[in-house]
Amino acid sequence: MAAAKTPSQTGTGQRRSRSRSQNSSAKTRGKANENGNPPVGATAERPNTETAEKSAFDPIVFSKDEDLKAYREMLLVRRFEEKAGQLYGMGLIGGFCHLYIGQEAVVVGMQMALKEGDQVTTTYRDHGHMLATGMDPKGVMAELTGRRSGYSHGKGGSMHMFSREKNFFGGHGIVGASVPIGTGLAFANRYRENDCVSITYFGDGAANQGQVYESFNMAKLWSLPVIYVIENNQYGMGTSVARASATTELCKRGESFDIPGHQVDGMDVRAVKAAGDFAAEHARSGKGPMILEMLTYRYRGHSMSDPAKYRSKEEVQKMRTEHDAIEQVKKRLMESHGMSEDDVKAVDKEIRGVVNQAAEFAQNDPEPDPSELWTDVYVEA
Amino acid sequence: MPTEILMPALSPTMEEGKLSKWTVKEGDEVAAGDVIAEIETDKATMEVEAVDEGKIAKILVEEGTDAVKVNTPIALLLGEDENESDLEEAPSGDKGSKANGGSAPSAPEPEAKGKEPQKEDEKLGRKDGPVSVLVAMDKAEPPEDPDVPEGTEFEEQTVREALRDAMAEEMRRDGDVFVMGEEVAEYQGAYKVTQGLLDEFGERRVIDTPITEHGFAGLGVGAAFAGLKPIVEFMTFNFAMQAMDQIINSAAKTLYMAGGQMGCPMVFRGPNGAAARVAAQHSQDYAAWYSQIPGLKVIQPHTAADAKGLLKAAIRDPNPVIFLENEILYGQSFPVPKLDDFVLPIGKAKIARKGSDATIVSFGIGMTHALKAAEQLAEQGIDCEVIDLRTLRPLDIETVIRSVKKTNRCVTVEEGWPQNSIGSWIASQLMVKAFDHLDAPVLSVTGKDVPMPYAANLEKLALPSAKEVVEAVRAVSYAD
Numbered sequence: 001m002a003a004a005k006t007p008s009q010t011g012t013g014q015r016r017s018r019s020r021s022q023n024s025s026a027k028t029r030g031k032a033n034e035n036g037n038p039p040v041g042a043t044a045e046r047p048n049t050e051t052a053e054k055s056a057f058d059p060i061v062f063s064k065d066e067d068l069k070a071y072r073e074m075l076l077v078r079r080f081e082e083k084a085g086q087l088y089g090m091g092l093i094g095g096f097c098h099l100y101i102g103q104e105a106v107v108v109g110m111q112m113a114l115k116e117g118d119q120v121t122t123t124y125r126d127h128g129h130m131l132a133t134g135m136d137p138k139g140v141m142a143e144l145t146g147r148r149s150g151y152s153h154g155k156g157g158s159m160h161m162f163s164r165e166k167n168f169f170g171g172h173g174i175v176g177a178s179v180p181i182g183t184g185l186a187f188a189n190r191y192r193e194n195d196c197v198s199i200t201y202f203g204d205g206a207a208n209q210g211q212v213y214e215s216f217n218m219a220k221l222w223s224l225p226v227i228y229v230i231e232n233n234q235y236g237m238g239t240s241v242a243r244a245s246a247t248t249e250l251c252k253r254g255e256s257f258d259i260p261g262h263q264v265d266g267m268d269v270r271a272v273k274a275a276g277d278f279a280a281e282h283a284r285s286g287k288g289p290m291i292l293e294m295l296t297y298r299y300r301g302h303s304m305s306d307p308a309k310y311r312s313k314e315e316v317q318k319m320r321t322e323h324d325a326i327e328q329v330k331k332r333l334m335e336s337h338g339m340s341e342d343d344v345k346a347v348d349k350e351i352r353g354v355v356n357q358a359a360e361f362a363q364n365d366p367e368p369d370p371s372e373l374w375t376d377v378y379v380e381a
Numbered sequence: 382m383p384t385e386i387l388m389p390a391l392s393p394t395m396e397e398g399k400l401s402k403w404t405v406k407e408g409d410e411v412a413a414g415d416v417i418a419e420i421e422t423d424k425a426t427m428e429v430e431a432v433d434e435g436k437i438a439k440i441l442v443e444e445g446t447d448a449v450k451v452n453t454p455i456a457l458l459l460g461e462d463e464n465e466s467d468l469e470e471a472p473s474g475d476k477g478s479k480a481n482g483g484s485a486p487s488a489p490e491p492e493a494k495g496k497e498p499q500k501e502d503e504k505l506g507r508k509d510g511p512v513s514v515l516v517a518m519d520k521a522e523p524p525e526d527p528d529v530p531e532g533t534e535f536e537e538q539t540v541r542e543a544l545r546d547a548m549a550e551e552m553r554r555d556g557d558v559f560v561m562g563e564e565v566a567e568y569q570g571a572y573k574v575t576q577g578l579l580d581e582f583g584e585r586r587v588i589d590t591p592i593t594e595h596g597f598a599g600l601g602v603g604a605a606f607a608g609l610k611p612i613v614e615f616m617t618f619n620f621a622m623q624a625m626d627q628i629i630n631s632a633a634k635t636l637y638m639a640g641g642q643m644g645c646p647m648v649f650r651g652p653n654g655a656a657a658r659v660a661a662q663h664s665q666d667y668a669a670w671y672s673q674i675p676g677l678k679v680i681q682p683h684t685a686a687d688a689k690g691l692l693k694a695a696i697r698d699p700n701p702v703i704f705l706e707n708e709i710l711y712g713q714s715f716p717v718p719k720l721d722d723f724v725l726p727i728g729k730a731k732i733a734r735k736g737s738d739a740t741i742v743s744f745g746i747g748m749t750h751a752l753k754a755a756e757q758l759a760e761q762g763i764d765c766e767v768i769d770l771r772t773l774r775p776l777d778i779e780t781v782i783r784s785v786k787k788t789n790r791c792v793t794v795e796e797g798w799p800q801n802s803i804g805s806w807i808a809s810q811l812m813v814k815a816f817d818h819l820d821a822p823v824l825s826v827t828g829k830d831v832p833m834p835y836a837a838n839l840e841k842l843a844l845p846s847a848k849e850v851v852e853a854v855r856a857v858s859y860a861d
Contacts, residue, residue, distance in 0.1 A: 082413055086432045089389025090452055101414075119607070152640035160638035169606050169643070174630050180596050181631060184603020191559070191585065191609060198603075211627075214596025221591070299414075305392045307425040352433075376641035377675050379699035381727070 056262040057278065059270030064337040070112065070269045071329045072347060074104035077128040078326060079355040080137055081300075084127065084144055088304045092363060093144045097158050100128035102299035105325035106231055107132040109272025110199060113280050117194065121169040121182040122201035124159035125231075125298075129201065133166040137354055141362035149361070154368040155376065176209030178202060179228070183215040186226035186289075197283045198226045205236025207250045213257075216289070220257040223288035227279040228254075230293045231266065237302040238310040251293035259289050266294030267323040297323070383438055383463060385454040389420065391427050396451055398422045403444045409437045411458070418444075418455070435460045523728040523777060526690075535716035543685035543717055544574050544650075544706065547692035548612060550722070552582055555610065558696055561588040561597060562614030562651070571616045572652060572711055598624030598649070602631045605647040610696060615651035618667050618705065624649075632701040633676030648695045650704035653681065654746060654796045655844060657709065661832035664840075666797035668745070671703045672773040672806075678727055679774040681705040683748040685715035687771055690725030698727060707746045730777035732784070736766035739854050740784040742807055743794035744770040747845065750826070751794045754850035761851075763858055773803060781807060782815045789820040790857040794850055799827040821857040826850050 062070065081099040088097045100107070103125075111132040114120075122129045130140050135151065143150025143161050151161045159173040169185060172178040182200025189196045206212060207230050219226050230250045234241055241248050251261035260282070264275040272294065279290040297319045301308040308316075333339040391398065402419040411417055411431040418429040435458040442455040449455065459465070538546075552558045559582075564571045566579040566589040579587040590597040594615060601611040615621045621628065628649060636644035655664035671679045678700055682688040688706070695702040717723075733748065734755050743751040748769050755765040766784050770777065785791050791811060793804030804825030811823055829843045855861050 079413065082430065082432050085430070086389070089391075089429075090387060091390050121603075150640070152638055152642070155640055156638040160635075162635070162639040162642050164642050169603070170635070170639070172631070174626055177599065177626060177631055180599025180627065181603035181606065183596075184600040184605070185607050186603075187600055188604045188607030188609050191604070211595045211599060214591070214593035215600065217591055217593065218596060218600060301427075305425065307427050376637045376639075378678075379636060379641075379644045379646075381698050381700070 057264050057271045057274040059265075059268050060274045060277075062270050062273075062332070064333070064339075066112070066273075067329050067332050067337060068339075068347070070105075070108055071326065071333060071344075072351065073108045073111075073132060074269065074326045074329065075348065075351045076137070076354065077101075077104045077108070077131050079351050080131060080141070080358065081127060083355050083359050084141070085300070085304065087141075087145065087359060087362070093158070094146065095157055096124070097144070097304045098125040098302065099300045099304070100125055100298070102319065102325075103231060103233060103266065103294075103296045104128060105269040105272055106229065106266045106294045106296050107201070109269040110227075110229060110276045112269075112273045113276025114197070114199065115280075117167065117196040118280070119167045119169055119182070119185040119189075119196065119198045120201070121178045121185060121198070122171065123175060123178050123203060123206060124171070124173050125203070126159065126161065126171045130161055130163070130166075130168055130171070133163065133168045135161075135163050135166050135168060137358035138361040141358040142365045145362040145365070146367065147362060147365035148368040148372070149365045153372055153376075155372065176202065176206040176211050179206065179209070179212045179215045182228075183219050183224060183226055186219065186224035186283075187222070189225050190222065195284050196225065197280050198224075199229060200226055201229045201231055203236060204230060204232040204234065204241050204250060205239075205244065207232075207253055208245055212253075216254055216257045216259055219289040220254075220259050223286060225283040225286075226289045227276070227283055228259075228289060228291045230291065231296055232293050233296050233298045235298070235302070235310065238306065238308075240310070249293075251291055254289070254291045259291055261291035261293060263293045263295060266296035267319075267325050267328070269325055269329060383457040383459050384433055384435065386417070386429075386431070386456040386458055388442070388449045388451050388453045388455050389427075389429055390451045391420070391422055391425060395422055397448045398451070399447045400442050400444055400449050400455060401426065403440060404428075405437050407437055407440055411435065411437060420449075431458070433458060433460070435463075438465065523775070524726045526725055526729065526731070527723075529718045529720070534719040536719055537714045538685045538689075538717045539712055539714050540682075540685045540688050540706070541572065541574055541576075541711040543689035543715075544692055545576055545578065547689045548575070548696070549578060549581060551693055551696040552578070552586060555696075557608065558610045558612065559586040559588065560612040560614060561590050561601060563590055563592055563616045565589060565614050570614075572708060574706075574711070575614065594620050594623040595627060599627040599631060601647055601649075602627050602635075602645055605632070605645045605701070606635070606643055608646075611647045612696060613647065613649050615649065617656075617663060617708070618651050618653040619663050619665055621649065621651070621667070628671075628677075628701070628703070629674055633674050636700070637676060644699055645701045646699045648692070648702045648704050650692070650695075651706060652708040652711070653705035654707055655709075655828075655833055655840070658835060658837060658840060659833075660835040664833035666795065666828065667703075668705060668773055668795065669797050669802050669806075671705075672776070672803060673801075674774075676701065677774060678702045678772070679705065680727065680772050681707075681745040682771055683710065683733075683745055683769055685713075686717045686723070687725060687731070687769070689717055690723050691727065691771060693722075693724045694727050697724070702727075705745065710746055710749075725771075728772045728775040728777055730780040731769045731771055732766060732780070733769045734765065734767040736764040736788070738764045738788055739790040739792065739858055740766045740768060740781065740788045741792050741794060741850065741854065742768045742770060742781055742804075744773060744803070745796070747794040747796055750845055750847045750850050753847035754794075754854065757847065757851050758854055761855075761860075763854060763860065765854060770803075776803075776806070778807070778810045778814070782811065782818075785811055785815050786818045789818055790854075791819070791823045792850060792853040792857055793823065793825045794827075794845055795825075796828045796845060799825060799830055802827050821859065824853040824857055826853050 081101045107128045139151045146154040161171040186198035251263045265271040399421040401421045405417045412434045416428045438459040439457040565575040566587045569576040601613040632645045654666040741751045808823035826845045
């Protein structure tokens with residue numbers, strides 16, 4: 001498969017600038033393989049090593065509208081999650097609750113690269129995905145509080161929510177289980193000969209699951225239009241990637257199947273969008289699956305009851321102050337797009353209003369009727 | 382009006398904790414997401430983050446305080462347009478907005494809480510009373526088998542051919558139906574059940590998979606979520622154990638977890654139970670396992686006609702169906718009505734032999750032993766009614782009860798292990814619903830409680846037999 005690495009491909013110790021990696025893939029196409037796949041991991045390196053270039057995708061330039069859209073959507077996810085954390089603290093949300101705070105750029109950037117009809121599926125850290133696909137914050141929050149107007153009428157909870165209307169296929173509680181399912185959605189696209197793409201998100205922890213590789217194999221074998229987005233937030237619950245994974249460049253996990261993979265700066269929504277555009281074009285044009293490893297970070301613990309003692313406060317603080325996805329966009333809005341602090345504050349206030357309304361709704365909505373216990377076990381034949 | 386910051390819970394079970402440290406002081410400005418305090422329980426320490434921005438106006442609980450109850454106000458936060466004078470407005474927990482802008486966590490009580498369970502049952506349209514176990518699928522009587530018009534021709538077909546015809550007919554009828562599995566296409570099926578399908582439907586709809594049950598079962602689930610109607614063939618159900626998570630957690634539960642928004646219209650099928658001399662790992666009966674799962678329908682036919690009619694029904698059913706076949710039955714022939722569209726109702730048992738002295742209940746290959754035993758018993762003067770359950774979930778217990786009310790005796794027959802078997806569920810249902818009609822305890826003839834041995838003589842001993850059924854029926858008839 002991919003050509004052996006040459007010194008020029010392994011990074012030079014400094015962040016290189018490159019015009020879109022489509023060019024790089026085109027350049028290496030002849031050499032790499034016959035499928036037009038760029039050499040897997042050719043430009044990919046790990047953070048926290050001597051390597052430098054983090055992403056195969058340079059950020060593309062966003063218009064003011066794009067930056068504003070990204071800002072609004074990422075902020076919605078963050079404020080929503082903060083509110084969910086608070087409601088959890090008040091005992092209004094039960095069970096497990098995995099917050100997406102810190103990772104917002106991944107799902108928002110990917111969603112900006114999709115088109116109507118593309119499907120999304122993910123694991124249990126799923127609130128951000130639901131909001132980004134356009135699901136109603138009220139319905140999501142009401143599901144978190146276990147109320148009747150929740151997306152699953154209170155029967156799914158944080159980890160199990162779906163929206164046929166928005167093509168969000170869950171919300172799956174079992175690590176790795178969403179990967180064959182997302183691959184099956186791609187299979188359905190191929191079967192129906194439409195040009196839709198299935199975006200299958202999973203974490204660095206799930207990347208070691210057997211069913212992931214069974215899926216990779218079939219996806220490549222049958223050229224299924226699926227983008228595997230590995231959200232590498234550096235920790236599978238409390239275990240760092242290095243302590244759990246024999247090889248830590250997760251974008252290379254498709255090598256045995258000849259699935260191209262790229263590492264992406266998942267804290268920069270523009271880089272994510274660029275990678276998403278590239279992968280979606282690849283999948284839509286019949287070239288099959290692609291892996292995007294998003295280097296990201298979750299600021300909170302694995303779930304609400306995780307004090308996150310396995311990493312230092314300094315590590316978290318450094319990510320928050322130096323790489324925060326929302327702050328980056330906010331800075332651009334003010335410095336490049338001519339928005340004033342008041343303009344930005346007005347957006348903040350609007351988003352806060354949306355989230356407060358959702359929280360208010362989710363607390364006042366009644367619990368499901370007891371008869372709801374017996375519904376939705378079977379579809380009436 | 383100032384916002385109250387409340388003592389948060391670290392988990393749903395936490396009632397109180399120690400406020401170990403404030404990381405802000407009165408007068409500090411905070412933004413959403415800033416850490417303001419640390420709290421501690423016996424299990425963990427957690428940071429408390431501000432959710433709203435504003436100024437910490439007053440700290441109500443000093444750091445180091447133990448046993449602070451969850452939801453106690455611990456500080457007051459002044460918003461942008463508020464000042465110190467607003468503080469006086471909110472001295473107690475009743476006034477002022479909570480940290481959340483809403484009222485305290487008073488989840489509305491479920492309406493029926495405190496009502497007697499019996500009333501609850503009535504409300505749900507159930508008349509079983511409080512003692513019986515409610516089953517989601519207990520409901521009105523399933524429909525009867527469709528009448529086969531007089532003069533209909535029957536042809537002798539093997540179970541294998543009947544299954545293939547069922548798939549082919551449904552694939553002709555509905556372009557969303559496809560079959561996938563190991564060796565289903567070019568090899569024509571490991572047991573030749575999919576023979577000829579590749580020729581007729583092509584490789585788009587008849588798909589050979591790699592030997593990765595977990596992966597292709599999950600892929601099938603995803604395709605079903607998207608609205609296709611996959612038939613996933615397992616070479617045998619022994620290998621489906623690798624796919625168990627996808628079958629149970631993804632296929633069976635999603636409709637419920639999605640509040641009815643999306644289900645999983647698909648069939649998992651393949652041979653189940655012992656074949657011949659393939660030993661422990663390849664000889665297991667999963668009927669009882671799958672029959673326990675709400676969200677699944679489970680079918681295990683005996684005859685070719687039932688195999689055909691029920692597989693067609695399973696493919697059309699909008700729910701995930703486990704269709705358990707049997708390798709030994711594949712080659713056996715039965716009369717099948719020659720009809721254009723022969724579909725049988727799921728959930729309806731069949732009286733395979735009428736009788737009045739004792740009821741024998743079985744399904745799948747167990748029917749072979751049951752029918753053989755009934756013949757032998759007839760010669761001994763005991764007239765048995767034999768019921769073929771055909772569907773194990775929803776289970777047609779009413780047909781069994783009606784028979785037992787007539788015979789007052791019941792024996793169940795299956796190949797699976799005794800503990801928590803289909804037979805033990807039937808016995809418990811009869812005890813609840815037909816106690817006064819039983820003249821003897823219900824006996825279950827099952828596979829022996831051991832892994833399947835390889836040696837021919839031991840394998841024979843491990844499996845149920847007609848002889849054991851005869852003995853059991855004689856025992857419940859007090860004939861010896």
